[in-house]
Amino acid sequence: MPVWMSGASRASEASGENTRHALAQLQRLRELEQRTREASARAAPVFEKRGQLLPRERVGLLLDPGAPFLELSTMAGYRLDHDDDARTVPGGGMVCGIGWVSGVRVLLVADDAGIDAGAMQPMGIEKFQRAQQIALDNKLPFVHLVESAGANLFNYRVQDFIHGGANFYNLARLSAAGIPVIAVVHGSSTAGGAYMPGLSDYVVMVRGRAKAFLAGPPLLKAATGEIATDEELGGAELHASTTGLSEYLAEDDAHAIGMARELVAALGWNRAAPPRADTGPAPLLDPEELLGLFGPDQKKPVDMREVIARLTDGSEFLEFKAGYGPATVCGHGSLLGRRVGFLANNGPLDPSGATKAVHFIQACCQAGVPLVFLQNTTGFMVGRQSEREGMIKHGAKMIQAVANATVPKITVLCNASFGAGNYGMCGRSFGPSFVFSWPTSRTGVMGAEQAAGTMVSVTEAGWRRRGKAVDTAALAAMREQLIDTFERQTPAFYTSGLLLDDGVIDPRDTRRVLATVLGVCEDARTRALRPIQFAVARP
Template identity: 35%
Template sequence: MSDPRVENRMFWEEEERKLDELMYRAMWPGGEEAVQRLAKQGKQPVRQLIQKLIDPGTEFYELGVIAGFGMNYPDVEDVPCGGIVTGIGKIHGNWTMIIANDSRVKAGTYFPITLKKHMRAQAIAEQCGLNCVYIADSGGAYLPMQADVFPDDGHFGSMFYNMARMSAKGLKQITLSTGGNTAGGAYIVFMACQAVMIDKLAYSFLGGPPLVKAATGEVISAEDLGGARVHTQISGGADYFCKTQDEGIQIVREILSMEPPQKLHIHRYAEVPPRVPVETIYEILPAKIHQGINVRAFIQAIADDSHFIEYKKMYAPGRGDNIVTGKIRIKGIPVGVIAANGLGIIFVEAARKATEWIIRCCQEKIPLLFIQSSPSYMVGSESEHMGIGKYGADMVRAVSCAQVPKIQLVIGPDNGAANYGMCGRAYRPHFLFSTMRARTSVMSGRSAAEVLLSIEERKRAASGNPMTEGEKQAFRQKMIEKYDGEAHPFFCGARLLNDRVLKFREIRDWLAFAFEVSLLKPIGEPAFGNLRF
């Protein structure tokens, strides 16, 4: 007889192998040939520069790695990694947001997904109080899509708006220009608190030589128009002159060497490794996405000493325990947990318990971890009469108003209003991580298929052309494939509906990192609107 734990492990390891393959494609666009082209220009791959920028022996926590695949833009199907590398690393001991163009992807030009990723990184930096380093080498906006990247809020100009506002808050904006920065892209240099330019590699101008010639008749080289010497010695638009990328990296590190050390705004206890190995996650999470889970076993695999202080454990068994609440420590950091359990359907009792616990943690100024594997709130007349609408709304209100750091981790179904109550993207968690088991959509493929099929059947019957059984099955299957495909972590990750798809063995380390970064700013006082009791 087969062992389901072994089968689960084999399944998830194979799924994570597919993730590895996609991440490799994201990190090596163009392969070795593209690396050689960079070398001929005196440039290094951008991640190599980042490794030299961060403190030796420390990790770069890269975000949004699988962004940009399957976007199907005009003449461009994929934008590997969104054309830009973003993530957080330590510089002189301080966590710092790093945003770096990858010129191997369409010369570093900005597609809609590139903008979204750039500004998501800036949003994290502002929310967590991080300095920003920009490694700039971009051809500017992707001109065939100018209407989608230039004029609106959230488009190209918003990058510089964000730089200005973060600088006003005391968050340093440092730019190392390692290539061309043209038109609006020039502001990545000029809007920086301090900017470094590399001789014969870096150029920055509002209009390049072709535009200058067309507009004024002047013929001038890129170097004489806006090279490193021009802006560090004549215009004053940049501040530091260097001759190589390595020298530029060292200057950036020197600029940030005088920053005061960051402080964690919570008491951090000594770390105790889990007694239950994190590897057991591969065995305890079912390969079938909609099969119920034992979330307490999952929590034991990520918590210090596998210790979980559960709140209201005995409350309304079979209904109240579809949401599990309590406290753990992750690498010494105290964390309040709201976790979907079993099939994850949220009953009235579970919603009330979750709301109560969110508010308690906010009063105690303890950060929150939402472990999401819930397909929905309970529906039907019984639940409606018991107040699932109002108690679900209370849960959503509590999540919306929670002033403590919030992180969502998706390990299963993530559908409908349960996405709201469990702190989905719209509720601005500091970080949102998915796993290969995550499925995020308005409803499951099967549910969507039945709803849409009933509509299609009525339309066809009204027109005097009722559907055959074969047509019904084909329609149903088409809808299942569409909705389940759009719920897949690759689809969601490509569109930056999560900050990273984590392997199970990475979860504890990444959560510890994310909570540490999220706790660098003081936690404010709790304030909630009018709850419906």
């Protein structure tokens, strides 16, 4: 397979400026993630007094030592919990990711009880449900480390109550699909949260700390006047000996985690489809150079083959129809031994490029080759010539191909992701198995300047039609307001905070992240489940 010969210069002034820009964004990402960890860690004295481990300590103890852990959606809720960027604490109140437990790849969610006692946050609901969907789609055992105060009644929103019901619906679907659901209850699991263990196939509870009841003492007293203690209503010993809600009774957090690890091992999950080792030669071109390819100006052209060659084994890339529709790059490569079809953008999606992409997508589906979309697009081509060449119908064919592709689809937003190009290149709404963003990427219906210019022109034309005098000051104010609105919503941190991706990643980690999720998808395709009519019911 041909090796791509790079034309990019790491020593150039532009590369240096781009690298500094990318590193500044990465530093900001790490600062925000660290802020969340520190917010949780401030509860350490309380946890220590209760004889408990902090949530992230529980996660670390559950995962296999030295095994990779791909944390997901770390920016969930960014600037939604607090509009002040200096005070926002992203993460959605939970830790979520794909990792290894007793040699088994699992989807892990841990309530972060160090932040607001683990109370459910609006984007935490969406993050939890996205994790459930990933587990269902990829046949991953679902392990939930439970300790949550439930709904935050001080910030009650009826829509969160309604949407939150899907948490329980999805648990039932996972179990019925033949995917084991394991709950380790470290503390409170009250009201609707009681159905977390209630809808799990296996439950471990910590003696003296775990609590599960539909109404805690304050609500019980307010509703019925009855007075009872936590333990009387739903302590771990009660559920292990009387109600049957818990199969295993642990003495402390560490003991409970050990029981969960033993349980995962006992399921024999890998006997039918043991995961294979990821092997393949490193790229010949340095992945460090990915930082220097994109700057703050999304309009500056970048040859996306430079990106592909820093991801693939041996920097090899077999380009498909290189001379036809060249603004759309398609071709074959390998990532740690896994065959992949790449689609990327060296300009807008034009009729020829869209037609080529359709051919390539269908050919990859025929061969069973997963697709990786590397987004760097300002959208579909517009203009008289493009319309005459059938941009609408050719773009529609591409959208049909992407929507109905039968192989795993992984999307990375590398730079610009604007307009219907986001759709044609398999954005979030087109059902990619996973989608990640680079911190310098930007997403929107169009650029801020174009949006503002469009609306100003429309408004001005409307005034003239009605015979109204044109107020240039008002138009200028409108323009500035629109630019601010679009600019505020396009950065990767903002869109990731809305769960429009599965996480913001360091460009230098892209090869590793892609190999990880491709492995998840490959395991899912080879694993046979034993679905049952209903979820496993408790006695």
